[in-house]
Amino acid sequence: MALIPRLAxxxxxxxxxxxxxxxxxxxxxxxxxxxxxxxxxAVRAALKELRELAPTAVA
Incomplete structure (x- = not known):
């Protein structure tokens, strides 16, 4: 079983x-x-964006 986004x-x-x-x-x-x-x-910046955006991302 896996969760797959609708857009996949x-x-x-x-x-x-x-x-x-x-x-x-x-x-x-x-x-x-x-x-x-x-x-x-670059990795630090990407991780920062993920931490900021992930809580509000809609599946």
């Missing part, structure tokens, strides 16, 4: 069925970088 393109030949979630599903966003990668300016 699903290849027609795969045996996948979409089922709408009821209630208010939530998600947990995990990030990973190479050792020390979080100190790189």
């Amino acid at each position: 393109h699903l290849t027609p030949h795969l045996p996948i069925t979409r089922v709408r979630c009821s209630g208010h599903p939530h998600r947990k966003l995990l990030t990973a970088t190479r050792g020390g990668g979080h100190a790189r300016p």
Whole structure:
């Protein structure tokens, strides 16, 4: 089982069925970088944006 965004393109030949979630599903966003990668300016900026935008993102 996996949660797949509505905008994701699903290849027609795969045996996948979409089922709408009821209630208010939530998600947990995990990030990973190479050792020390979080100190790189571009990675740091991307992680900052994710922290700011993720709480208000609509699935």
